[in-house]
Amino acid sequence: MAPSKKKHATSQPCIIPGGFAVLSIQFSPDSVARHSLYVKEHKVRAEKTSGRPLDRTLFVLNIPPYCSEVDVKQLFSQFGDVQSVELRDHPGSSHESGPRLSKFFRPAEKQGFKVGYIVFKKPSSLPAVKSHPHDVPLVISTKQHPVKTGVEKWIQQYTESFIQPEKLQQIVDSFMEDYDKRKQQEEERQKAEANQQQEDEEGWVKVTRGHKGAKARPHSEAANQRALQKEMRKKKRKELMNFYTWQHRNTQKEHIAELRKKFEEDKQRIALLRAQRKFRPY
Known part of the structure; x- marks a missing residue:
């Protein structure tokens, strides 16, 4: 039987649901064993100004x-010059708000x-990455770039820990200089x-209009402090008014108690005078 001329290698990229190549x-x-990576273009609108530009960032799964x-x-x-690589345990936004810590101060991965x-x-x-044929594997460990595993990797990590x-x-x-600068x-x-x-002097605040498309800025620390002081003054005035109201009510209660005491004394005096008089017409 003549050998089949049909090629088993398709030399075509493999695209799965979700847009992953x-x-x-x-x-x-x-x-002999092979492993599969799933890649797609990173498109997140919230990260337009971050270190992951939408037109040059590749999202990779199963590393x-x-x-x-x-x-x-x-x-x-x-596939081209790589600017940066970031590996994480789970997908998420990039950490650009704070300084990048050294590996000696980061928790164990x-x-x-x-x-x-x-x-x-x-x-x-x-x-170029997404169009790479699925049946042409990429080699990780080469002679030019060997990757250590097992005991050799453990020895390397132990040596680099010092x-x-x-x-x-x-x-x-360097970290403190960056902290002071921030x-x-x-x-x-x-x-x-x-x-x-x-x-x-009249209590007005000058508000300026930002450029077109600018988002509303939150209240500053000074404005929040002034608002807090204003609320404290209002609370003190209310407490003072409540104190005056309580004092007035207490004074009224004492005055009523004195009137009732005087009324009882007058009743006893009248009863005594009635008992002492000699002329009794009835």
Whole structure:
């Protein structure tokens, strides 16, 4: 029988429901087992101004535990220059509100499959990833970039856990400088808002109109403080009025009690006079 000329390799991308493209990976070139990654373009409107631009960010699911951010960056660099890689335990918004902590001050990472956000330098890298054939696996560990596992990985992690005091001091100083800078910027912002919302002699507050499309800004700390002081003064006046009302009622009660006492005394005096008089017409 003549051999079949039909090719088993489709050389076509595999798209599953949800818009995810399936990428096949294997640990080494001689590895038989394969693993599947599910990728799609990251589209979240709430993160337009974050570090995940909508036209250059790739969302990846089912990343193996032995893959670090460096390994993922090396794996996807064949589709284009990678700007940044972020691995997380669960999908979520990026953490840009605070300074990035060093690995020595972060909690221990959970061992398990992760999700990733890969930011490319060019938007053309996203179609290249999604159009990659499903039957052509990507190799993680190569001769140029070997990935350590097992005892070798544990020894490497144990060795990297030690840090020189000079390097640790440098990390702490850098963190404190960034913290002081952020604190100074926050104080300047609060001061600017306080000056902008400062009341004049008649109690008016000058309000300026922001640029078109700007969202309403929340009350500043100074405005909240003034509102709190105003409520405290109102509460004190109310307590004072309540005290005066209570004092007036107490005075009335005492006056009524005195009148009743005097009335009883007068009744006893009249009864005594009636008993003492000699002329009794009835």
